[in-house]
Amino acid sequence: MIEIKNLSKTYDGKPPVLQGIQLRIEAGDIYGLVGISGAGKSTLLRCINGLEGFDSGSVTVDGTDIQTLNKKQLRLLRSRIGMVFQQFSLLERKTVYENIRFPVKCLHYKVKDLDQKIREVLELVELSDKIHALPRSLSGGQKQRVAIARALITNPKILLCDEATSALDPNITQSILALLRKINQELGITIVVVTHQMSVVKQICNRMGVLSEGKLKVAGDVQDIFLNKRDMLDDFMGEESNGSRPERQTHLEIIQRVGENEDILSDLAIQSGVKFEVVWGGLNKYRDTVAGSFTIRVSDEDFPVVERHLHNRGVEWRKI
């Protein structure tokens, strides 16, 4: 659906914003682009619909190389790619209805039953009762729903979300994420999400790419990256880091998938006879699957024993 090849972008005299990005987003994906602010993720997102240009490489959307398009063709392409922003970006002096109609009006589309269509998308985002309200009377979550409805009115194949939930409360974030998921499943729209919130990626994305200083550090399956390539995420996992570590001790993270090795910890205690301490642990939800993760602390002398035991049991683990 979206193919980015060797994309680079530099502003004069500054370090490159994006460097040699290779990325493939398949139809039906919910793709997460993560990174700390300034990593280039929003810029990369804007390269997909041509809001930002780039110096070298190529972006192909739905089989069309966007660099070959003239200004008018680019406008048409954009109408097939919806976009949602952190600050909602609604026209404050227009009603919800007029805001949603605006993209259609701009394109001079003759849409049959436009009125009906607007009511349908409003129903999809569950805001039918606010059809004639002004944006300033809506809450943040409701505004974002209107913005999503506006992005859907032109029947896009792709929806780009730029920090769409970053300005919202946690529980409102949940409902917006659920809505995005629904759009992805029911309408089959490919979604690209730019975020710095790991929880967003965990909840709705099936694949992700991690950007750091303009480079793509890693890309792939979300669960795989969270469980096996955790070190790639350390830059922005501050919220979940393990605090200070005493010397002469080793920290291990043990990964437990549902249905396998369910008694790792008790077996470790009984069979290896080693003393250890559970420093952190919990279940994490990755979209629809759950995986447990425990961080334990053992003394350096005991570490080889533990290592052998985990290896024999075929447990997934890593030293941290």
Next chain:
Amino acid sequence: MYEYDWQTMLMKIILPGLRETIFMLVGSFVASVIFGFLLSLVLITTDPKGLRPNRAIYETISVVINVLRSIPFVILIIAIIPLTRLICGTSIGIGPAIFSIAVAGSPLIARLLENCFKEINPSLVEAAKSFGASDWQITYHVIVKESIPLVVSQMTFAVVSILGFTAIAGTVGSGGLGAVALTYGYQNFNDQIMYSTLLILILIVEILQISGNVLYKKIK
């Protein structure tokens, strides 16, 4: 000092002056808004962060506006007399006054409107671009229409400034209440006329300001 009775003063001196002032005010304000609006559109579009950045055009207009804005109006109106004569045929009367005031009023309004338009959140413009709006559609539907309440309050400010210009124009032969206050009130020491004119000007400003505020509240 020559004493006038109330009726003569009102009917022969003040009311004709008021009429001239209103003509000058309306004429020059409308002209200034038209030219100022066009200039502000060019400025906002060619701005380095605008839809079609063009440094040469932006800087040229910007410098001209700064020059005109930095000359006190009482000096500017005299300095441009040759130009006024060239265009209006004379430098005396309401027509030439409207022209002169518009020369000072257009850059004032252009800057005020430019600042209004700059207040628009860039993410609104980006959103409009993202669903395929053309530059013209963005300028009209997003930048101009979304700024309207701010534009109204800034134009209220501008019309009061322009009322001040009409009084200054009175010193160089435009007529109007400024000329009345100057010739009768100041040069003829007639306090009655001086303070009546003052009162009327205060009233005009109040009416303009209150109408502006009401309009602002209504459309916000």
